[in-house]
Amino acid sequence: MLSVKNLSKSFDGNTILRDISLDVAAGETTVILGPSGSGKSTLLRCLNLLETPELGQLSIEGDTVDFGTDLTDEQVRTIRQHSAMVFQNFNLFPHLTAQQNVALAPVLNGKKSKAEAKKLAGQLLAKVGLEHKADAYPDNLSGGQQQRVAIARALAVAPDYLLFDEPTSALDPELEAEVIQVLMGLAAEKRSLVVVTHNMAFARRVADRIIFLDGGTVAYNGAPAGFFASDHARIQRFLQIFEMTDYKI
Amino acid sequence: MDRYIELWVESLPQLLLAAAQVTIPLTIIAFVLSLVIGLFSTAARNLGRFNPLNWLATTYVWIFRGTPLLVQLFLVFYGLPRVGITLDTWSAAIIALSLNTGAYVAETFRSAYASIPRGQFEAARTLNFTRAQTLRHVVIPQATRIALPPLGNDLIDLVKGTSLVSVISMVDLFQSGKQVAARTFEPLAMYLEVAAIYLVIFTLLSIGQQYLEKRTSRYVRTANA
Ligand SMILES: Nc1ncnc2c1ncn2[C@@H]1O[C@H](COP(=O)(O)OP(=O)(O)OP(=O)(O)O)[C@@H](O)[C@H]1O
């Protein structure tokens, strides 16, 4: 269980997240939607403590931090080990091969020997369909392949929650499909996923829960069916934008 | 022309000896020290904005990049005795050259560090690397590749800079050539020879640099294409 209570975050005096409270159940796929600038990335980054909120509380799998006072390195590392982030721009380590990218963290975190980590990396690359690219450097991989390596790298630290910030936004539709397929596989395995995306088909078909952010507050939190049938004006306007873009394409 | 060839052959051992005894060891010692200085300065300049070590390093770089090496050398060798610090020529030369090059190396390291994308640090954080692990496994391998070309420039400037130690009466390659020129009254022949030897040293260093750049750039597609 991941639980956020009364979380607030501001940048340079602008409040980006206002008093957010929500729970994310383990084993579910939670999709965060919302207009640009509504604070989706910021919320996701707060869950991994890539951003530190000013106020509120975060609990993941029994570990809890209260914001408002400075966190110790120990606290940050304890909370952070429960989740791993997959970024829009992949952020693979360019000087390491696909396999080395995946194998590095388990070794540095002291969880695996080098040989074990290498084996794990091979398995995870196979899982994302890239066993044949184990020795390739990121620069020699397509965007879709890079993102799949990044997913394998995140899986390698055995996180309780996988966090995705627009994992397909930098990709062509064909490559997007590769990555979405991997995500769907993870969802089918009942892994706990929190996904920020603009892919409405994914939200509709795969999400167990939809959280809709608007202006830094939660405007919807519930089942996808209710979201897509909502008569809330703001949600309707948001969905219409996608229908129109779908239509134009 | 025959006379020139005779002169060159005759003086070559003396010049090579001067290069081997002064120019090259001075370069190596000062470069190693300047790498250490550059590393510490970079670390200090990455501390908080109000940290005194940061100020110290920033001031150091400012002064030693902003004043001529010749002036620094004179200050160390002729100036310091006035405040009770008398140094032999080797110590003075090593101190001045490594402080001077260290300031440039510090700049090289700073810009290499700054050119590593923010996403790399975020990836390291999300994977729960410690600061030291991030430095060792993410930053340094990438920064090294970026730093190599400017570092090569710093080294080559240093080699040429060592010729200034002749002013504190050290017999380096240049000073040795100067002595032969004075003895033989053949400045053109001798300084051409001195220049050629510097050029050979430079060429060898460039080859080494190219090799290292290739080795550290294996993961970049454009560099291999
Ligand atoms: N590091 C930062 N410093 C200052 N302002 C920031 C920072 N990060 C985000 N913001 C601001 O916070 C607001 C929310 O940003 P955020 O990236 O969370 O939005 P988002 O919902 O992810 O948008 P998008 O769909 O465009 O990615 C924006 O107005 C943004 O400018």
Ligand SMILES: [Mg+2]
């Ligand atoms: Mg975003």
